[in-house]
Amino acid sequence: MTSALAEQLSQTMAAIHARGWCDGTGGNFSCVLARDPLILLMAPSGVDKGTVAPEALIQVDADGHVVAGEGRASAETLLHLEIVARTGAGAVLHTHSHAATILSDWCLGEGRDAGHLPLQDLEMLKGLAGIDSHRRRVALPVLANDQDLARLSASAGPLLGDAPHGLLIGGHGLYAWGCDLAEARRHLEILEWLLEQRWRRLLLEALGQLPSRAIGIQAVLLDIEGTTCPVPFVSQVLFPYARERLDAFLREGANDPALAPLIAAIDAAMAATDSNSIQGETVNHLSRVRFLQSLIDQDRKLPALKELQGLIWDEGYASGELRCPLFDDVAPALRAWRGAGVELAVYSSGSVKAQKLLYRHSNASDLSGLFSHWFDTTTGAKGEAASYRAIAAAMGLETRAILFVSDVKAELEAARTAGMATRFSQRQENPEQDPGSFEAITSLAEIEL
Numbered sequence: 001m002t003s004a005l006a007e008q009l010s011q012t013m014a015a016i017h018a019r020g021w022c023d024g025t026g027g028n029f030s031c032v033l034a035r036d037p038l039i040l041l042m043a044p045s046g047v048d049k050g051t052v053a054p055e056a057l058i059q060v061d062a063d064g065h066v067v068a069g070e071g072r073a074s075a076e077t078l079l080h081l082e083i084v085a086r087t088g089a090g091a092v093l094h095t096h097s098h099a100a101t102i103l104s105d106w107c108l109g110e111g112r113d114a115g116h117l118p119l120q121d122l123e124m125l126k127g128l129a130g131i132d133s134h135r136r137r138v139a140l141p142v143l144a145n146d147q148d149l150a151r152l153s154a155s156a157g158p159l160l161g162d163a164p165h166g167l168l169i170g171g172h173g174l175y176a177w178g179c180d181l182a183e184a185r186r187h188l189e190i191l192e193w194l195l196e197q198r199w200r201r202l203l204l205e206a207l208g209q210l211p212s213r214a215i216g217i218q219a220v221l222l223d224i225e226g227t228t229c230p231v232p233f234v235s236q237v238l239f240p241y242a243r244e245r246l247d248a249f250l251r252e253g254a255n256d257p258a259l260a261p262l263i264a265a266i267d268a269a270m271a272a273t274d275s276n277s278i279q280g281e282t283v284n285h286l287s288r289v290r291f292l293q294s295l296i297d298q299d300r301k302l303p304a305l306k307e308l309q310g311l312i313w314d315e316g317y318a319s320g321e322l323r324c325p326l327f328d329d330v331a332p333a334l335r336a337w338r339g340a341g342v343e344l345a346v347y348s349s350g351s352v353k354a355q356k357l358l359y360r361h362s363n364a365s366d367l368s369g370l371f372s373h374w375f376d377t378t379t380g381a382k383g384e385a386a387s388y389r390a391i392a393a394a395m396g397l398e399t400r401a402i403l404f405v406s407d408v409k410a411e412l413e414a415a416r417t418a419g420m421a422t423r424f425s426q427r428q429e430n431p432e433q434d435p436g437s438f439e440a441i442t443s444l445a446e447i448e449l
């Protein structure tokens, strides 16, 4: 005797096959039969998925082992399991349509490396659960294909929570899912339709028969100090915290081999500094601490000092002594933008390590996972247009698709020269209050993308 679910899955596979979305033995399809313990009902591997009778379906456990039925489990079962675990999906449908295959390849092609396919301004988007307007922009994640399914599933995992019920695999196909089989099928049909539209439109644009769609803002690049957190947190909390603990931290770590390269770099910088009058003096712990404190007081940058500060802040955040007081509007805005498929990136003069710590330990919990890119001054100075071009290239986007928000006009000038959209962050405690020729915002909530 076969279940109604098995009948429905068999019929769904036949319908998908008839549309040419899983030719040959391509594609695989699963439904959750039980959750605790997890059992998937799915097509066996290596068969024509259009002709699998309900009684020929197999049952597979959470480790990908066949527990009932004849035949092998697909190697791709691991990705089905990852999707079910991460999204709570009740069914996962994987196709090899031409549209999904060619567009996934196009996204990862030379010079693009986009990592996602944006879809916007199509009424059919509303067929995806949670989308209520054609204006909502969704970003379908795209991953390079990999025959190591454990590795592919591990890279897919973190992308699945924000994915619009689908994921593209380069040169391979589409995975779509939903809370049950009916919803998964609807999502699959909608996504396949959107992909068809996308490639047909690309062709017409390339032939000059359609204007290429104006690029909307696809990413927001955020400064931190004065933009997402109050300036005094950095100047009056973070820097004094590290300054006061330099002595103890270096004393306790004197014999720590991990600190040795840092200490060597600090000593080399001391030796090269005329003003510190240590020529001839033995470099000792106290002279090192005095030197570093004088650098902090003069706001002079030394990579080894930055790294040391990062290590000290790391301890402070971990113990709960430090927590970043982000402005109240920040977390809701970041979440809303991510939900709309907008990429988020940080560009701050603090090191990438310090940036990640700050967002990991914020008053709005760990927000670090919302950002896809982190940039510090190793990419270039914040006042140079070239830095913003390098950031856009690293993100695989045109500069005009990025909105940069900062409280420093010189930085906005450079970003504008590079072609980015800009907003001036006018927070109460910021030293610069005059927006000049830039559009000012007092809260991220004022930004409409």
Ligand SMILES: CSC[C@@H](O)[C@@H](O)C(=O)COP(=O)(O)O
Pocket (backbone or CB within 6 Å): 024, 025, 026, 027, 028, 044, 045, 046, 047, 073, 074, 075, 076, 094
């Ligand atoms: C035409 S072979 C395609 C397979 O390698 C795979 O990508 C696929 O979708 C079907 O694999 P299967 O093992 O039959 O479930």
Ligand SMILES: [Zn+2]
Pocket (backbone or CB within 6 Å): 026, 027, 028, 076, 094, 095, 096, 172, 173
């Ligand atoms: Zn496949």
